[in-house]
């Protein structure tokens with residue numbers, strides 16, 4: 001059997017629409033991540049929100065992705081020509097709202113049940 | 126339609142260990158190398174870890190492996206040509222002793238470390254407080270400190286290794302799962318993936334906590350279990366904590382990343398073996414209690430996120446590295462909670478073994494056979 005040729009760094013993805021070239025559009029305000037940065041990563045083959053989050057910190061700041069998550073999903077959907085509903089939304093992790101460590105010491109009100117569900121280890125596909 | 130191909134080596138697992146093995150094999154020109162990862166790179170333990178790198182260990186072998194890895198982390202940004210930094214920050218590790226037993230162990234450890242050229246030293250509580258002013262030293266007996274320990278960004282290290290491997294011609298297949306391995310006449314012949322088969326004579330098992338399951342695909346049982354460990358991160362603040370602070374008896378560690386957030390974790394001695402990665406409120410409460418005793422001002426910080434990952438544990442808390450009774454099947458697993466820091470040197474050692482070179486550090490004692498021979502190398506200093 002013949003060996004297939006190694007593939008390159010990922011397929012270049014086209015992205016059009018939205019902001020005009022040259023504009024600096026900040027997608028994640030907590031971590032200062034721009035639209036150009038997101039598009040560049042998608043073009044290099046990082047087409048899941050989990051990867052983009054881990055490379056750029058997008059969505060890892062105090063607001064935990066409340067605004068940027070949808071924007072990144074829309075970009076991924078556009079670049080991969082998918083319906084946004086079919087792009088894996090990534091996992092939300094607890095706590096649902098920031099908790100002060102000193103306030104979490106035993107005796108503090110808890111458990112914040114809402115924030116502790118569904119953080120299992122299903123793999124993203 | 127499934128795609129079949131062939132390779133000179135297939136590495137199973139796209140965590141930091143698999144990525145490092147792929148890079149080091151590619152660098153040696155071993156031929157066609159394929160890294161297979163069932164999800165995205167660093168989706169397993171690697172992307173969930175504390176990413177601390179310490180050379181303060183209780184066995185000579187762990188000291189030597191970690192010391193060499195530190196040298197490799199120091200050069201990594203230049204060597205791998207990644208477009209972001211791996212963020213290796215050498216702020217040191219400060220280990221705290223609260224019991225006589227711990228103190229005696231620390232005295233032995235420092236003696237060993239110094240004999241190997243690791244710049245660790247034994248400190249009084251007051252000297253420790255000079256390094257970490259917010260430290261509560263009321264019940265600390267002594268501390269050890271090594272200024273060249275530190276931590277790095279685990280995603281960036283993994284992506285940097287994988288990117289460099291790709292540029293050297295390796296193929297990285299993400300979202301591809303290994304379902305089986307075909308052995309013919311005692312030799313590895315083929316890897317069966319959900320996307321097709323790969324003919325190969327060499328397979329490296331770097332499947333992290335799932336390595337036991339992958340080993341069974343060739344009929345090997347390895348003494349090995351997975352264990353959940355939880356961890357959390359706070360909002361970012363100004364830099365105030367230079368070293369990683371760690372206590373074995375309290376089972377905690379805490380560091381401030383270059384980004385400003387505090388990352389901290391805690392082991393639970395009653396944690397059952399298994400693959401659960403659920404987060405628990407109990408962890409947050411236990412962690413908060415311990416950390417506010419050790420570093421009281423940290424109580425003012427807000428936790429923005431918590432998560433859990435798996436340790437890949439062996440009975441002696443040392444990894445299992447090298448060849449196995451199945452020809453062509455190699456192990457790089459069982460890192461027992463410190464596989465991030467050992468990944469650079471592990472990748473190089475595995476590549477040396479596979480290429481029939483003399484390993485640059487003698488790892489014959491870390492083979493799978495040690496468990497049958499009863500020659501365990503027990504590490505006393507783990508969280």
Ligand SMILES: Cc1cc2nc3c(=O)[nH]c(=O)nc-3n(C[C@H](O)[C@H](O)[C@H](O)COP(=O)(O)OP(=O)(O)OC[C@H]3O[C@@H](n4cnc5c(N)ncnc54)[C@H](O)[C@@H]3O)c2cc1C
Nearest residue numbers: 138140142163169170171174175177303333434464465466
């Ligand atoms: C909370 C926590 C804190 C930690 N802190 C530290 C620390 O401070 N310092 C340190 O050095 N270490 C630390 N560790 C340990 C460290 O994370 C691991 O030892 C290290 O990441 C192991 O890397 P790996 O590549 O072997 O495993 P992983 O990163 O788990 O990679 C294995 C990969 O194999 C893939 N895989 C499994 N089965 C298959 C299959 N059948 N087909 C295809 N792919 C498969 C998985 O998806 C996974 O991505 C910590 C771990 C945890 C959980």
